[in-house]
Amino acid sequence: MRRPRSRRVSDAVRPFGERLGAAMSRRGPLCVGIDPHPSLLASWGLADDADGLRRFSATVLEAVAGVAAAVKPQVALYERHGSAGMAALEELLADAHDAGVLTIADAKRGDIGSTMAAYADAWLRDGSPLAADAVTLSPYLGFESLRPALDLAAQTGRGVFVLALTSNPEGASVQHVGQGEEGGAVARRITEAAASENARRAGSPRGTGGDGSPDDLGSVGLVVGATVGDAVARLGLDLAAMGGPVLAPGLGAQGATAAVLRETFGAAYAQVLGTSSRDILSGGPGAGGVRARAERTLAELSA
Template identity: 55%
Template sequence: MSRQLLEEDRPVGSDVTPFGTRLRAAMDARGPLCAGIDPHPSLLAAWDLSDDPSGLERFALTATEALAPQVSVVKPQSAFFERHGSRGIAVLEQVIALSREAGAIVLLDGKRGDIGSTVRAYADAYLEPSSPLFVDAVTAHPYLGYGSLRPFFDSADRFGCGVFVLALTSNPEGPEVQAARQPDGRTVAGSLLDRIAAANAGAVPLGSVGAVVGATVGETGEDFARLNGPILAPGFGAQGGTAADLKRIFGAGLPHVLPATSRGLLQAGPTMQGLREAAARTAEELAAVLT
């Protein structure tokens, strides 16, 4: 892949404070932990809450109020709010607002991706400040072509937001696409990482285009430090990823990693004290590896 092609992936400059700058400051102040707000039916049941909008609201707001003041990033999983319809989306709006009030960065995990005007509409929904669902960053999937995400990148650059591109996920079905070889010999995932690195080239202290790389993917042979951008690492904690795994997988790129955990924290509820203690323990575990 030519350098000329990679340079075309760089977002256009802007006068707003870039997401990467804001994220780096938040991570330095609060640590790298990303707290997932995933109102899964099994967790609602574990908290003795009903699987309806009322139970969703109590669960999500309790978790957010407990965790958002402690962590650098709060990551609500959109699907678990969407399943409750318009009332669920209304709760998601509250989670976003409450997280911001507590000083946390909000990363919406929606894994959106499409083409043309549809991606433009997604960008307007999540990365446009006038939207009630406006967040600091979104996850996006590039498997309709990396270039199909251009409306996300343009809005993110304009408004100081971030985009986390799925690259190496830890689900067992992922490798059939992500490990496929292109004519130049690079894997699909490796090619995506090239484009992310190009988009972030020269950014200080950190670029605003992130990669999603599972905390349980194992050895990849990739140099993640070259990305010069944030790396969201889901699967940390209850899904099996450990602090030692993070160090082994990401190497010199570890300072830019956001280890994400949801069930590992949320199962410590329903009390806010239990949630806060779980977050503090996890933060200490990460600090032992990062320092």
């Protein structure tokens, strides 16, 4: 087994939001989810084991390294294989770093106190074998419970994406609570907390450039499902003023299109990192088929 390499972000490297904005401007606003579902591994002719994960991950990275602004491995699908699966994830994160591709670990971590600090240490610390460029976080123990991750990400030049408005039907029972009341819905409060964090880190409001490019993005982003429809407007989420990137999963297999993203996110579209997994990955098992689907999706997002 190849020993994963420890990674760090140099003090000279720009903050994550700026690096992501540059990657989106250079390559386009596409994030490819690396989701090694058992059924997908089988369709690629790969075993549902750690070796299958490695082969799958390496092929996807090879296919999209010159196309996607970022890749987003789904941590749970590596974790289900125990330590061998996590070693495969560590190798993917290291290989992506070497290839100059930003990584977003889709771990959805959230806890309090020393436990949250330990999660932050795993995913955001310089030298950690699991260190990604950014990690997804759950704020539903209170946004401030994420403080250890917010602070460590700022120190190491990394980023976070905080769950705000997801497209699963059950999400509304929590995220929409408070709609029409003073202070607004939970999702709106999370959005405003992210905006405050970005403004505080920058010393001034963040946002997109006047030409619509993802310029000067903050490093605290949000996860907003690509298929949430009018909920962004209905709940009063000012994503443009939030100033950070918006990770929007749901392109392709879940039904969202580039046109849907433009309608859903409006003035904040330049901040949106459209995310597709199954639709692009079904182009395998060859890297060429995956790349062709990624290029097609990117062209639609960039049109």
